Amino acid sequence: MAPPPLDIAEQARFVSGKVISVEFSASSPTPAYDIVIGQSILTEAATLIRQRLGARRCVIVSDSIVDPLYRARLEAILTAGGHTVLKNFVIPAGEGSKNLSQIGALADSMLAVGVDRKTLIVALGGGVVGDISGLVASLVMRGLDLVQIPTTLLAQVDSSVGGKTGVDTPYGKNTIGTFYQPRLVLIDVTLLDSLAEREFRAGYAEVVKYGLIGDPSFFRWCVTHGGQLLNGDHETQIHAISYSCAAKAKIVANDERETGSRALLNLGHTFGHALETATGFSSVLVHGEAVSIGTLMAFSLSAKLGLCFRHDYNDVRNHFLAVRLPVTPPPFAYDIDRLIDLMRHDKKSTGGKITLVLPHGIGNAVIHRDVDPQAIRAVWEESLNS
Ligand code: GLY
Numbered sequence: 001m002a003p004p005p006l007d008i009a010e011q012a013r014f015v016s017g018k019v020i021s022v023e024f025s026a027s028s029p030t031p032a033y034d035i036v037i038g039q040s041i042l043t044e045a046a047t048l049i050r051q052r053l054g055a056r057r058c059v060i061v062s063d064s065i066v067d068p069l070y071r072a073r074l075e076a077i078l079t080a081g082g083h084t085v086l087k088n089f090v091i092p093a094g095e096g097s098k099n100l101s102q103i104g105a106l107a108d109s110m111l112a113v114g115v116d117r118k119t120l121i122v123a124l125g126g127g128v129v130g131d132i133s134g135l136v137a138s139l140v141m142r143g144l145d146l147v148q149i150p151t152t153l154l155a156q157v158d159s160s161v162g163g164k165t166g167v168d169t170p171y172g173k174n175t176i177g178t179f180y181q182p183r184l185v186l187i188d189v190t191l192l193d194s195l196a197e198r199e200f201r202a203g204y205a206e207v208v209k210y211g212l213i214g215d216p217s218f219f220r221w222c223v224t225h226g227g228q229l230l231n232g233d234h235e236t237q238i239h240a241i242s243y244s245c246a247a248k249a250k251i252v253a254n255d256e257r258e259t260g261s262r263a264l265l266n267l268g269h270t271f272g273h274a275l276e277t278a279t280g281f282s283s284v285l286v287h288g289e290a291v292s293i294g295t296l297m298a299f300s301l302s303a304k305l306g307l308c309f310r311h312d313y314n315d316v317r318n319h320f321l322a323v324r325l326p327v328t329p330p331p332f333a334y335d336i337d338r339l340i341d342l343m344r345h346d347k348k349s350t351g352g353k354i355t356l357v358l359p360h361g362i363g364n365a366v367i368h369r370d371v372d373p374q375a376i377r378a379v380w381e382e383s384l385n386s
Contacts, residue, residue, distance in 0.1 A: 018242045022161065022181070022249040024256060030181050035161060035245045039234055041188035042074060042149070046081020049120070049147060052184055055082040056120040056145075059110060061133040063093040066125045066151050069194055074124055074149070083120075087113045095281040097128055098167040100176065106136050120145045123182075126152035126199070127159040127287065131174070134165030138180035146182045151191045153203030153237075154288050157210075157244035158265070160185050162252040168281055172345050173273045179257050187245070189237040202288025204230060205268075205295065205325055207240050210247045212295065212316065213264045216363035218243060219319075226323050263348050264365050267357040268295030270349075271379075274342040279332050292325040293383070301371075301379045302358045312362050328386050336380045340373055 023032040036048055049056065058078060062071045067090045075085045089106060091097045110119075121144050123133030130148055137146040150160035166177025192200060204226065211219030221243075228236040248265065255262040272287070272294030279285050285293075299313040320327050340354075348355040353370040360366050 018238070018246075020242065020245050020249050023253055025253070028256060030163075030256060031183065033181060033183050033185070035185040035187060035249065037156075037187040037189070037238055037242050037245065039188065039190055039238070041186045042070065042191065043077060045074060045149065045186055046078050046083055048186055049078075049184060050082060053120065053145060053147070057084045057086055057116075057118065058120045058122050059086050059113070059115060060088045060122045060124055061091065061106070061129055061136075062088070062124040063091050063097070063126075063129050065093040066129065070124060070151065070191065074122070078122070086115065086119065091129065091132060093128070095128055095168065095276075095287070098131060098174075098281075099169075100167055102132060103135055103139070103167060106132065107140050110136065110140055115140060115144065117141050117144065120147060120183075122147045122149060123160075124149045124151065126150065126155045130155050130160050131164070131166050131177070134163065134180050134182070135167060135177055138165055138178040143180070146180070148182045148185045150185070150187060152195055153192055153200055153241075154206050155203075156187045156189075156192070156241050157203065158206045158248065160187070161245055161248050162262075162265075163256070168277075172277050172342060172347075173281070175345075175347070181256075185245075187241060189234050189241065192237060193232060199286060199288070201230060201324060202286045202292070204323060205288045205292040205320070207244055208316075208319065209265070209267055209291070209295065210244050212359060212362055213267050213357070213365040214247065214363055216361075218247075219316075219362050223315075223319050223322075226319065230323055260367075263355070263367050264357055266348060267359070267365050268292070268298050270294065270343050270346045270354070270356055271297040273346060274339045275329055277342050278334055278339055279330075284330055284332055289326050292320055293327065293329055296320065296327050297379050297383050298357065299359055300382060301356070301375060302360065304375055304378065305358070305372075307366075308359050308361045312359065315362060328383055334380075334384055336377060336384070339380055340376060343376065 020035040024030045121137045137144045148160035150156045163181035166174030169175045268291045272290030276290045302308040303310045355369045356371045358368045
């Protein structure tokens with residue numbers, strides 16, 4: 001299902017920041033929540049939380065990179081704004097933290113400081129902090145309220161919205177997790193100013209994704225403005241993040257637990273997750289880079305299967321090259337049989353048959369079940385040998 005195209009008036013409103021509501025169907029027990037996007041959102045965090053969730057006892061979860069940058073400031077803002085910060089928890093930065101031991105340790109530590117059912121968990125960090133905090137929030141006391149304050153581009157346009165939580169196992173990425181929606185998402189684009197160049201660029205692959213799955217005009221906008229965004233222009237960032245969150249909010253509202261159209265958000269991810277798992281979730285490849293490579297592999301496969309034109313593949317590849325996203329897997333001792341096996345174990349695949357999101361042109365992604373493994377093998381061979 002396509003994300004919503006934005007008319008010009010809507011686009012203009014995005015430029016000065018935006019509140020986007022994620023609203024579920026009347027039959028869903030999940031409360032609606034806001035995503036607030038702008039340039040001074042961290043400073044306003046206490047007020048934004050109090051307006052929606054009241055004055056709260058909080059615990060802050062961040063990681064070893066974000067903690068020294070922003071945690072003390074957030075703690076001061078929350079305290080001055082009438083909230084009580086019980087404790088800060090700092091996990092080691094990186095995908096390596098996404099394991100069940102970390103979840104157990106964090107949950108125990110929260111119980112030890114006396115969290116109760118009214119305690120708010122504030123996740124300050126990128127996708128790893130968000131995924132871990134979300135999983136802990138869904139488990140402790142059978143569910144504590146969660147506010148996401150994402151600090152990476154990837155988390156601001158994707159992982160902080162929609163309630164997916166998870167940890168990795170040897171069987172694959174995010175293979176243990178829950179669906180657990182936050183109560184509020186606060187996105188401050190100025191936090192991106194301190195983001196490592198590699199992480200920032202990699203997160204941009206998830207922005208382009210929204211154009212590729214449902215809106216060719218947004219892909220064209222990315223081709224024109226992607227450079228400005230990556231050069232740190234806050235207005236351009238607010239536009240792209242607002243667009244991405246609005247598109248994701250609509251998809252998630254219609255399919256909270258990914259029984260259908262939400263899987264479109266995984267364009268490029270099945271190839272990408274196989275690469276990340278094969279390379280041991282290491283610095284060989286960060287998630288957004290895996291998505292960039294995986295997206296091109298999905299376009300290449302589609303072109304081979306006659307679902308899209310080769311020039312669609314070329315247009316995406318040219319844009320990724322222009323913004324210096326990787327287009328082929330980094331050197332590593334890959335085993336194609338294992339990569340295909342990992343794709344068979346992807347959460348979308350069932351009964352040993354591989355499910356993939358494949359583009360039928362730019363802006364028109366479609367879920368395909370039981371994709372021919374020989375065609376997938378040919379794309380792996382092409383990509384690994386180019
Ligand atoms: N990151 C894809 C999703 O939230 O469904």
